[in-house]
Amino acid sequence: MVFQDYTSFDNRTVEDNVAFGLECRGMPVAERRELARAWIARVGLDVKRDATKYPSELSGGMRQRVAIARTLVLSPRIILMDEPFGALDPTTRLHMQELLVDLWKEAQATVFFVTHSIEEAIYLGDRVYVFSSAPGTIIREMAVPPPTHPPKEMLREHDFVERVCEIRDVMDNLAASTRAGD
Structure with a gap:
C-alpha cells in the first residue's frame, strides 16, 4: 500500500527502506540490495547519491518515491494507492504515472488508485x-x-x-x- 503521507522509516536509509519488505520475506542481503537499488533507480532517484541518505535528508517528493519503490519492489498482485503522486512535481508525477502503467502491463497487478x-x-x-x-x-x-x-x-x-x-x-x-x- 502506498499512502499520501510519507511512510518511510526514519531510522533506515533509502536502500534499507526500499528493501524492508524483502528483508521481512527473508531474502538474502545481496539479492535484496540489488533489487532495492534497481527500484531506487527505477523511481528516478540516484542510487549513488540517494541510497545511503535518511528520509530526513530527502525532499517530500523523494520520500514518496521511496515509499512507492518499497511497495513495488515486492511485485504485489494487488496494490492500494491513496493519492501517492500528490507530493510530486509535475515532471516526476508524469514519470511515476508511466512507471505505474509499465508495472501494470508487466505484472498485471490489480491497482486501486485514489486520486482527485x-x-x-x-x-x-x-x-x-x-x-x-x-x-x-x-x-x-x-x-x-x-x-x-x-x-x-x-x-x-x-x-x-x-x-x-x-x-x-x-x-x-x-x-x-x-x-x-x-
Whole structure:
C-alpha cells in the first residue's frame, strides 16, 4: 500500500527502506540490495547519491518515491494507492504515472488508485469511479481504455478530453445537487 503521507522509516536509509519488505520475506542481503537499488533507480532517484541518505535528508517528493519503490519492489498482485503522486512535481508525477502503467502491463497487478485528479484517473484507470462525498456512494462508473502512450501525449487527444469533460460534468452536477440540498 502506498499512502499520501510519507511512510518511510526514519531510522533506515533509502536502500534499507526500499528493501524492508524483502528483508521481512527473508531474502538474502545481496539479492535484496540489488533489487532495492534497481527500484531506487527505477523511481528516478540516484542510487549513488540517494541510497545511503535518511528520509530526513530527502525532499517530500523523494520520500514518496521511496515509499512507492518499497511497495513495488515486492511485485504485489494487488496494490492500494491513496493519492501517492500528490507530493510530486509535475515532471516526476508524469514519470511515476508511466512507471505505474509499465508495472501494470508487466505484472498485471490489480491497482486501486485514489486520486482527485480527473486526468490522472482516466490515464491510469481502466475503470473510473466517481463517489459522493458522504456517504461514499458510487455516482458514476466509467470504463476507459488502457493507456497506449505517455500521458503528455494522451492529454491532448480528443477522446481523452471528452472523458475528462464527462467526469467533470458528473462532478459539477453532484456539487450542484449537494448545494441545492438534494
